[in-house]
Amino acid sequence: MAETTDDGKNADHPGRAEAVARMRAAGVNEPAVRAFVRHHEALVSGATGLVREADVEPASPQVLLDDLPDDPDAGRAALDATAVAVLNGGLGTSMGLSVPKSLLPVHDGLTFLDVTVRQVLALREATGARLPLLLLDSFATRDATLARLAAYPDLAVDGLPLDVLQSREPKLRADDLSPVDHPGDPRLEWCPPGHGDLYPTLAASGVLDALLEQGYRQLFVSNVDNLGAVPDARLAAWFAAEGAGYAAEVCPRTEMDRKGGHLVRRRADGRLLLRDTAQTAEEELVHFTDGDRHPWAHTNNLWLDLIRLRELLERHGGSLPLPLIRNPKTVDPTDPTSTPVVQVESAMGGAVELFDDAVAVGVGRDRFVPVKGTDELLLLRSDAYAVGPGTGYRLVAQADPLPVVTLDRRHYRFVHDLDARFPAGAPSLREAAGLEVEGDWTFGADVVVRGRVRLADEGGARRVPDGTVLEGSSAEGAP
Numbered sequence: 001m002a003e004t005t006d007d008g009k010n011a012d013h014p015g016r017a018e019a020v021a022r023m024r025a026a027g028v029n030e031p032a033v034r035a036f037v038r039h040h041e042a043l044v045s046g047a048t049g050l051v052r053e054a055d056v057e058p059a060s061p062q063v064l065l066d067d068l069p070d071d072p073d074a075g076r077a078a079l080d081a082t083a084v085a086v087l088n089g090g091l092g093t094s095m096g097l098s099v100p101k102s103l104l105p106v107h108d109g110l111t112f113l114d115v116t117v118r119q120v121l122a123l124r125e126a127t128g129a130r131l132p133l134l135l136l137d138s139f140a141t142r143d144a145t146l147a148r149l150a151a152y153p154d155l156a157v158d159g160l161p162l163d164v165l166q167s168r169e170p171k172l173r174a175d176d177l178s179p180v181d182h183p184g185d186p187r188l189e190w191c192p193p194g195h196g197d198l199y200p201t202l203a204a205s206g207v208l209d210a211l212l213e214q215g216y217r218q219l220f221v222s223n224v225d226n227l228g229a230v231p232d233a234r235l236a237a238w239f240a241a242e243g244a245g246y247a248a249e250v251c252p253r254t255e256m257d258r259k260g261g262h263l264v265r266r267r268a269d270g271r272l273l274l275r276d277t278a279q280t281a282e283e284e285l286v287h288f289t290d291g292d293r294h295p296w297a298h299t300n301n302l303w304l305d306l307i308r309l310r311e312l313l314e315r316h317g318g319s320l321p322l323p324l325i326r327n328p329k330t331v332d333p334t335d336p337t338s339t340p341v342v343q344v345e346s347a348m349g350g351a352v353e354l355f356d357d358a359v360a361v362g363v364g365r366d367r368f369v370p371v372k373g374t375d376e377l378l379l380l381r382s383d384a385y386a387v388g389p390g391t392g393y394r395l396v397a398q399a400d401p402l403p404v405v406t407l408d409r410r411h412y413r414f415v416h417d418l419d420a421r422f423p424a425g426a427p428s429l430r431e432a433a434g435l436e437v438e439g440d441w442t443f444g445a446d447v448v449v450r451g452r453v454r455l456a457d458e459g460g461a462r463r464v465p466d467g468t469v470l471e472g473s474s475a476e477g478a479p
Contacts, residue, residue: 015178016040019170022179031200031318032167032193039344042324043177049324051275053287056264058294059272061250061362068234075233078240079129081217083306084231085202086116087195087348088145088224089138089166093333095374096414100141102224103148104415106371106380107387112224113145115393117152119230122392131231132157132216135224136201138166138192159214164205166197171331174340182331182339189331195223196346199309200319208313212306219309221302221348227380227387227395228369229301235361236303245308246355248272249301251368255404256376257297259289263352263360272358274298274349278325296360299368300349312354320354322346365402369395374418375405382426403432403449408457411440424466435470444468 092101222229424445439457451472
């Protein structure tokens with residue numbers, strides 16, 4: 001289990017009372033308040049949220065998607081009883097964005113949100129399933145998201161909203177765990193509670209009850225920046241027949257997934273746990289990132305039985321006792337000299353340990369295409385993927401294996417840096433094994449990469465001319 005100690009200072013913590021008062025004044029729902037209180041109590045008691053390698057063992061999937069039968073009738077019926085929830089609360093600040101990450105163009109002018117919506121609409125047309133799409137928005141993403149959705153008048157399903165608004169909580173001073181004050185920009189005093197907030201938000205908004213009343217029995221959840229996460233008919237039919245309360249999709253890890261979360265089994269009771277980077281001690285990252293020891297990546301594609309979920313929420317007062325994630329930051333994330341704070345977070349995948357019949361399902365890499373940085377964004381924008389109406393807007397890889405892209409963070413970390421250095425768009429990568437760029441290179445139009453290419457840092461700004469073909473090791477240095 002996660003590490004904790006008790007310093008005897010937990011009772012009636014003044015900072016907690018002040019934080020709760022601020023949350024209630026801001027209209028935060030009571031289940032979310034209770035979730036915050038639970039985690040604040042753990043913090044004051046000394047909890048770190050760390051999951052020690054000695055306490056767990058690697059977990060492999062019990063079921064493989066490739067082994068599941070393809071029964072079209074069962075698949076259609078299961079999809080018709082499935083609702084789709086997509087996490088859409090992020091601004092992509094780590095990529096230099098100040099707008100919803102889901103509105104970032106990712107392929108042929110389409111945004112994450114466009115592709116997600118079109119995937120659902122195409123699947124509805126192909127199967128006849130209702131498949132309502134529900135976005136979990138934050139205060140930062142809601143208005144812009146709903147404005148974009150106005151382009152899709154057929155998306156809404158009667159009786160259900162297009163989105164629900166996640167709650168928020170105060171950032172806590174690192175020195176005394178009281179709410180931080182930041183008069184220069186009071187908005188920075190607040191933070192989202194992590195995507196574990198999905199559960200109390202579904203309950204408090206009444207959406208969970210509405211889904212059940214309309215005959216939906218399962219929920220498929222994913223991240224908006226993973227365009228491989230299309231509801232799958234075989235998985236839906238299997239989950240409906242299996243009777244499990246919870247299933248998590250896992251896929252083979254690649255070198256792009258070294259920092260991603262994975263499932264492990266707790267030695268004490270054999271339950272599945274989700275372990276993320278923030279729950280790993282620095283000295284144990286060598287084990288966490290060991291792809292031979294932990295070869296399966298957690299995709300954050302989840303299947304939930306809605307009846308079982310409601311029962312579990314009722315048992316815990318409307319919020320789930322999810323593992324603590326302690327996230328140290330500064331109150332202004334752009335100013336490392338500003339007040340050190342702790343953000344209390346939880347992951348929706350942490351619910352896996354609350355279901356004694358939770359299942360890990362092994363899927364292919366086509367169901368996990370995360371975009372956490374500009375490396376993955378460039379690959380997705382390139383011809384290494386095809387996306388369009390002919391495939392129901394599913395991503396179709398044009399290379400096997402897909403190339404690994406590594407861009408110099410000094411020059412390509414932010415989206416505006418990427419756009420400035422690829423003004424004519426991404427180079428052709430369908431014939432590439434890898435592209436590693438060191439230094440400040442700007443790419444011209446119609447550049448083609450073949451094999452494994454590395455551009456070395458030769459100092460100063462350099463340019464790859466229009467029409468250049470970069471091939472293998474011969475492309476090291478100036479083309």
